[in-house]
Amino acid sequence: MKQYLIAHDLGTSGDKATLFTAEGEMIRSAVVSYDVDFSGDKRAEQNPLDWWNAFCKATGEILEGIHPEQVLAVSFSAQMQGCLPVDEQGNPLRNSIIWADHRAVKEAALLEERLGADRIYELTGHRVSPSYTIEKLMWLKKHEPDIYQKTYKVLQAKDYIIFLLTGKFVTDYSDGSGTQAMDLKKMEWSREILGAAEIDGDKFPELHNSTDIAGKVTAIASSACGLGEHTLVICGGGDGPCSSVGAGCVKDGELFTTFGTSAWIGGTSSVPFADEEKILFCFAHVIPGKYMPCGTMQAAGSAYSYVRSVICDGEDYDLLDERMKRSPAGAKGLIFLPYLLGERSPRWNSDTSGAYLGIHPEHKKDDYVRASMEGIAMNLELILKAYRRKMSVDTMILTGGGAKSPVNAGILADVMQVDFQVPDHVEEATSIGAAMIAGVGAGVFQSFDEVEKFLHIRQRYQADKEKENVYRFVKQRFELAYQGLLPFFKAHE
Numbered sequence: 118m119k120q121y122l123i124a125h126d127l128g129t130s131g132d133k134a135t136l137f138t139a140e141g142e143m144i145r146s147a148v149v150s151y152d153v154d155f156s157g158d159k160r161a162e163q164n165p166l167d168w169w170n171a172f173c174k175a176t177g178e179i180l181e182g183i184h185p186e187q188v189l190a191v192s193f194s195a196q197m198q199g200c201l202p203v204d205e206q207g208n209p210l211r212n213s214i215i216w217a218d219h220r221a222v223k224e225a226a227l228l229e230e231r232l233g234a235d236r237i238y239e240l241t242g243h244r245v246s247p248s249y250t251i252e253k254l255m256w257l258k259k260h261e262p263d264i265y266q267k268t269y270k271v272l273q274a275k276d277y278i279i280f281l282l283t284g285k286f287v288t289d290y291s292d293g294s295g296t297q298a299m300d301l302k303k304m305e306w307s308r309e310i311l312g313a314a315e316i317d318g319d320k321f322p323e324l325h326n327s328t329d330i331a332g333k334v335t336a337i338a339s340s341a342c343g344l345g346e347h348t349l350v351i352c353g354g355g356d357g358p359c360s361s362v363g364a365g366c367v368k369d370g371e372l373f374t375t376f377g378t379s380a381w382i383g384g385t386s387s388v389p390f391a392d393e394e395k396i397l398f399c400f401a402h403v404i405p406g407k408y409m410p411c412g413t414m415q416a417a418g419s420a421y422s423y424v425r426s427v428i429c430d431g432e433d434y435d436l437l438d439e440r441m442k443r444s445p446a447g448a449k450g451l452i453f454l455p456y457l458l459g460e461r462s463p464r465w466n467s468d469t470s471g472a473y474l475g476i477h478p479e480h481k482k483d484d485y486v487r488a489s490m491e492g493i494a495m496n497l498e499l500i501l502k503a504y505r506r507k508m509s510v511d512t513m514i515l516t517g518g519g520a521k522s523p524v525n526a527g528i529l530a531d532v533m534q535v536d537f538q539v540p541d542h543v544e545e546a547t548s549i550g551a552a553m554i555a556g557v558g559a560g561v562f563q564s565f566d567e568v569e570k571f572l573h574i575r576q577r578y579q580a581d582k583e584k585e586n587v588y589r590f591v592k593q594r595f596e597l598a599y600q601g602l603l604p605f606f607k608a609h610e
């Protein structure tokens with residue numbers, strides 16, 4: 118009887134469930150969307166019941182024609198840095214405050230004042246930011262004290278689904294390191310951080326390796342989602358570290374770029390990756406004993422989608438590619454700052470906003486589209502510079518929905534001056550990572566090196582060296598634009 122693994126990628130816009138054979142072949146996938154509530158004032162929330170409903174529906178779709186008992190294990194890749202308070206029965210006490218939420222600015226400043234930026238970075242691998250869970254929990258304690266008092270555990274997206282499947286309150290080290298409440302070297306909740314934040318450490322769940330078995334599917338969960346009773350539920354990990362595995366970057370020094378709703382440059386390291394300027398941060402990896410250095414920008418694909426919707430009336434992406442081809446490198450001097458949701462790497466400034474600068478009558482819609490993609494690429498190149506201070510980077514893997522466009526990939530290669538290799542399943546990197554976790558956890562795979570079974574390079578993009586000088590000048594203007602607008606950003610915080 119053929120055996121299968123299921124990966125659930127609980128993203129910002131929806132849940133993608135993917136069915137793999139135990140040999141690494143992708144059979145089918147299903148996506149169920151859900152909404153984000155952007156209610157203003159830097160807020161972003163989701164209803165956790167939407168995650169569960171999407172999980173059940175997507176699971177049912179991919180299991181069509183498959184006997185549930187053929188599924189060995191299910192695991193997860195999921196959005197990180199959320200704050201979902203639940204009671205002792207696992208009932209959500211409010212909507213989840215997700216990663217894109219930046220309301221906890223004052224709490225972040227207070228935590229930094231109490232411990233110092235350098236000490237927090239040393240302990241957690243992350244600089245202080247309102248995007249992390251601990252700052253959001255500080256905000257909850259101050260502004261919604263009744264909910265804080267009733268909170269038994271604070272969960273991430275996948276942790277909530279694991280609870281509904283198994284009845285267990287657990288998280289993995291990668292998601293733990295994304296809360297900014299975990300000591301990255303000791304791999305435990307940091308008493309020093311929790312003390313400075315004045316947060317009860319018992320509200321955080323038990324920490325595990327991503328490959329640990331959280332439990333088995335209960336009878337109640339089985340009837341709701343269609344998985345067989347006793348299917349192994351493997352802890353899984355955050356989408357960033359999972360994407361590293363799914364990109365095939367499982368060895369020290371290997372880097373990749375993911376272009377999705379957000380975008381990041383990440384890799385694998387045997388030691389915590391410290392960056393003197395704190396542009397980069399570092400997660401515990403989903404590979405036990407490893408670390409994942411990373412630099413993440415807030416709005417990549419989401420910024421491009423905004424431009425597509427507002428400026429181009431929702432044109433097909435192929436038409437946007439044609440528009441970018443008609444505009445020269447540098448978009449005739451038009452500059453786009455892609456900071457629609459504030460910014461993490463490389464700016465670490467939640468006051469920023471998006472902007473076009475250098476507008477002249479000669480600029481057409483084509484130039485606005487190209488400038489948008491170039492602005493995203495230039496922001497990523499600033500993240501790449503932080504890596505290049507420590508290592509040589511000439512080649513990277515490119516994944517994510519943005520990798521499907523040859524024009525996007527070419528612009529990224531030219532601006533960043535790096536050769537990109539694009540695998541055959543560009544939008545499945547996080548799912549492949551979760552499938553590998555399921556396979557290792559269930560004993561199907563001996564190690565993460567077996568990810569090679571899932572990946573085949575389908576396209577290569579070489580950086581155009583002749584465009585390096587063009588973009589050098591554009592990058593200077595990009596930086597001047599950001600620095601010049603800092604007073605404006607501050608005045609509108």
